[in-house]
Amino acid sequence: MKSPLIEFIDVKKSFGNNHVMQGVNLSIYEDEITVIIGKSGSGKSVLLKHIIGLMNHDSGKVLFRGEEISSMSRKKRVEFKRNFSYMFQENALFDSMNIYDNIALPLTETSLFSKQEIKKKVEMRMEQLEIQGTSNKYPAQLSGGMKKRVALARALITEPAIVLFDEPTTGLDPVRKNGVHAMIKSYREMFGFTAVIVSHEIPHIFEIAQRVAMIEKGKIIFQGTSEEIMNCDLNDVRIFISGDGDFLE
Amino acid sequence: MITKSIENIGSWTIEMVERTGRIFIFLFTGLVHIFTLPLQIFKIIEHTWFIGTKSMVVIMLTGIFTGMVLGLQGYYTLIKFGSEGMLGSAVALTLIRELGPVLTAIMITARAGSAMAAEIGVMRISEQIDALETMNINPVRFIFSPRIVASVISFPLLTALFDVIGIVGGYITGSLMLGINGGIYIYRVSDSVVMADVTGGFVKSFVFAIVVTTVCCSQGYFTHLQTRGGFGAKGVSFSTTTAVVNSCVLILIFDYVITYLLL
Structure with missing residues (x-):
């Protein structure tokens, strides 16, 4: 069992x-x-x-x-x-950061990846979740569905075992x-x-x-x-x- | 009735001890994390720009008018004793020892302190701080540590700016408008101000930086724990107001204590 x-x-x-x-x-x-x-x-x-x-x-x-x-x-x-990663009910995206920084945050703050590696990972997740082109936008400029995808991208960027x-x-x-x-x-x-x-x-x-x-x-x-x-x-x-x-x- | 009163006093005391303890742990954690790697250089620069650079205009405006008022009041007081030549000393010492650090700290509290409390409060109620924890990011390090460094850099520099602009303000009223000899005004300023006055002013601004940043950031950070002002947006509004009021009162209390210790 x-x-x-x-x-x-x-x-x-x-x-x-x-x-x-x-x-x-x-x-x-x-x-x-x-x-x-x-x-x-x-x-x-x-x-x-x-x-x-x-x-x-x-x-x-x-x-x-x-x-x-x-x-x-x-x-x-x-x-x-x-x-773990946690996707919040209201997304909990950082209003003052753009989408790229929001997704990259778990990597930039806690790991020792180079800037290039982080960029590659973020771009890959953005492509997989079909949110390319939103890098420089802010959460307030996105629709509800897009925000969900950004939140999911952020949740998955660290390749967690449990979400x-x-x-x-x-x-x-x-x-x-x-x-x-x-x-x-x-x-x-x-x-x-x-x-x-x-x-x-x-x-x-x-x-x-x-x-x-x-x-x-x-x-x-x-x-x-x-x-x-x-x-x-x-x-x-x-x-x-x-x-x-x-x-x- | 008596039991109820004792109960209320007891719960109030416990609440106060808890709150004070929380703030001290918050401050201690923030100070320790200033030195944990990787250093948050870019965030410190960003906050120094917000707290320091963006406060320059308001500090210059307050400084010039404070100096001008001091020049005006000082002139009409000193002329009664035939000592209007001492105006430079009066303006410079008042500004460098007292008004400079105090008014600068109060103005920064009004401009940047309230913004810090509100921003962090919104981060708390919109679960952004919880999100940091789930990402294994220490929220105190992320939110508070860079701000405290930025304040410690900005407060003394803005105080110096306030002092210089204030002395110029005193010169404008005293010398240009009321006719005191400009050379005497400048001579009195440089003659009466000693290094201990400047150091004392900077000690004050350093302490105020820590007090204001700790009070404002902790009010925002613990918005969810306060129950008196309501929840959500009302809670943030209450925390912001409390942060500004508490900061201003503490600035004046600490000003007295430091002055007493330095004299």
């Missing part, structure tokens, strides 16, 4: 009286696309931020290849973080949403990374997911394949997927 790449064991996290995670148990496997679904405010983004250490849990364990992330030494944590996507299709029209899904799928095949996607795009997101997890009331109430979730008998899952209004009540 495959051992999980990332594992949540009884993870709890609260913000004051708001108990966002109340014992989350979740397994994420290598070379797969894992999609996390759930209502708005159910803690999906918080869960994602725990993986990369942007937030610390109150109790429980988050394991990476069987090792607890919070007990890693500083040096090991830096190495651990090198495996975390926080609602990558927020604010996009249906055509562009499908475009982003197709883009994630094809680039995952091209670059071979493990993807964890937080998404609301049901059922379209199931087309690219190998594994789906649903978070509800601070717990993972379902984990399985896309087919399994579509045929799931659990009331909360069934209602959420069908988008039944009663669920809100």
Whole structure:
């Protein structure tokens, strides 16, 4: 049996009286696309931020290849973080930097590549993501779809093993949403990374997911394949997927 | 009622200790990362241009009018004692010892400090700082360290500019407008100012540079942790206002402390 790449064991996290995670148990496997679904405010983004250490849990364990992330030494944590890239919901591009500098940033700041090597890598990613010609533009001058591609280019520039996507299709029209899904799928095949996607795009997101997890009331109430979730008998899952209004009540 | 009051005092104290601790750790981390390789030379130049070069006009304007007012007030005060010839000394010493460093720091706070707080605050709420962390880039090193070096370079230079322009302002009113002998004015300036005055002024501007940059950058950086001013754009606006007010108050407090220690 495959051992999980990332594992949540009884993870709890609260913000004051708001108990966002109340014992989350979740397994994420290598070379797969894992999609996390759930209502708005159910803690999906918080869960994602725990993986990369942007937030610390109150109790429980988050394991990476069987090792607890919070007990890693500083040096090991830096190495651990090198495996990851994070694509933010609102892209988090640097407004005051042009597109080239935005994409090149992870390389210029943390590595010892020469300027020529960085230029070559950035141009290659820009070409692969079809955003050539935008080098000197600023994020504010691009459309939503283009910004997503720039954010993806920045996320992939370090050739990460794992990419975390926080609602990558927020604010996009249906055509562009499908475009982003197709883009994630094809680039995952091209670059071979493990993807964890937080998404609301049901059922379209199931087309690219190998594994789906649903978070509800601070717990993972379902984990399985896309087919399994579509045929799931659990009331909360069934209602959420069908988008039944009663669920809100 | 009494329990509630004690509870409030306790939570306020804890909050203040936490906040102060956070700012000191922020400052310490920023100072340490100035020297970590690779050195951020281009960023330091860029911020020096923003904090220093772009503040020159406003510093020159404030400097000239401050000097002119000092010349005017000084003349009408000194003439009562028949000592208008001492105007050069009065203007130069007031500017070099006190007004130069203080007004320069306040003007830079208004122009560049507020911009730093707002820019970093926006970076915080738009997750740009989180993005840096996910890229394994130390945000304090990236955001704060180059700014503190740029401020330490800019503040003393702008203070010197303010002092010189202010002395020229005093000359314009005292000599050109009110008729004091120009030679006497210049002689009094060079005769009364000693190196200790200049050094004292520079010590002040150096301290103000660290205070202003730390307060403004930390207010922006920790925008998400403040709850009093609201969240999002309102939070950034609150942080910016707090940064400017706190910087100005701290400039005056530190001015008194340094003056007391130097005298």
